[in-house]
Amino acid sequence: MRVLVTGGAGFIGSHYVRTLLAGGYPAFAGAEVVVLDLLTYAGTRTNLPDHPRLEFVHGDIRDPEAVAAAMAGVDVVVHFAAESHVDRSIRGAADFVSTNVLGTQVLLQGALDARVSRFVHVSTDEVYGSIDEGSWTEDRPLEPNSPYSASKAGSDLLARAYHRTYGLPVCITRCSNNYGPHQFPEKVIPLFVTNLLDGKKVPLYGDGLNVRDWLHVDDHCRGIQLVAEKGRDGEVYNIGGGTELTNLELTRRLLAAVGAGEEMIERVPDRLGHDRRYSVDWTKIRTELGYEPRRSFDEGLAETVRWYRENRAWWEPLKARA
Structure with missing residues (x-):
């Protein structure tokens, strides 16, 4: 078996790759892995990792020639590659549209030409918009509110269209907020943790009452793998973590984890178009594929904070670059 992982040098994609190569997904045991990433x-x-079954290709998902070369002999595509930071999309949407929409179309066409047996398109709960109460099911209309989420919604619709029009065996996953080791330090948990480790304040948007559901990256990747193995072609699967917190509640947990007080909170103006609450209903993936999150949030958060505390050599250069 040969698996192409786009964006495999990023946070979630690299976790999937490391777990696969370590034997964490028995159905893909011994698989060769090709990572396509623009870095x-x-x-x-x-x-x-350095691994004999890993091939790294430095290339752009928007480049049809690079995609065709990486796709050669591939059985399964797991598509993580995306511009994903909402704040960056607000400052400039063009790269998000180009990478997330056009890049996904190039990949879908490449997969169709290569006749792959499964294409898993990794998306986000943000495509649904904001929900005041209850949780989104997979048939909820898409109402994205940021340039980032709009670009992901566009890529979702392209994936659906390639299944409906050409019969490409596509599944779409939509996850809640991920956290864990190796997350780039612009996202809220690693940004806040690394700021606090450096004695700096943490910037909390608005009143801090926006709600997110938190999902450990390992649980997310297990859900993706279940979809890769057993998902029904053309279907969408929500993947949730089951821990909803306001941003203020999350911030207080992070302060406690590093022994800091609330004087380290800096209130900043709210993000433009800031969605109030996200919540996905993941009944479908649980009943069809047997998914359940395994990582408790308290345990996972403590492990994550510890990882950043012990791995300054990893995050300091990245944070300086950002």
Whole structure:
């Protein structure tokens, strides 16, 4: 078996690659892995192991020739590659549209030409918009509110269209907020942890009452793998973590984890178009594929904080670059 992982040098993609190569997904035991990554600011080779079954290709998912070469002989595509930071998309949307929409179309066409047997398109709960109460099911209309989430919604619709029009065996996953080791230090948990480790304040948007559901990267990748193995072609699967917190509650937990007080919170103006609450219903992936999150949030957060405390050599250069 040969698996192409796009964006495999990033946070979630590299976790998937490391777990696969370590034997964590028995159905893919012995698989050869090709990582296609442009190594933009958020991707780094230091996230990937040296391994005889790993081939790294430095290339752009928007480049049809690079995609065709990487796709040769591939059985399964797991597509993580994306511009993903909402704040950056607000400052400039063009790269998000180009990478997330056009790049996904190039990959889908490459997969169709190569006749791959499964294409897993990794997306986000942000495509649904904001929900005041209850949780989104997979048939919820897409109502994205940021340039980032709009670009991901566009890529989701392209993936669906390639299944409906051409019969490409595509599945789409939509996850809640991920956290864990190796996350680039612009996202809220690693940004806040690394700031606090350096004695700096943490910037909390608005009233801090925006709600997110937190999902450990290992649980997310296990959900993706279940979809890769057993998902139904053309279907969407939500992947949630089951821990909803306001940003203020999350911040207080991070302060406690590093022994800091609330004087380290710096209130900043709210993000433009800031969605109030995200919450996915993951009944479908649980009942169809047997998914359940295994990592408790308290345990996972403590492990994550410890990792950043012990791995300054990894995050300091990345944070300086960002």
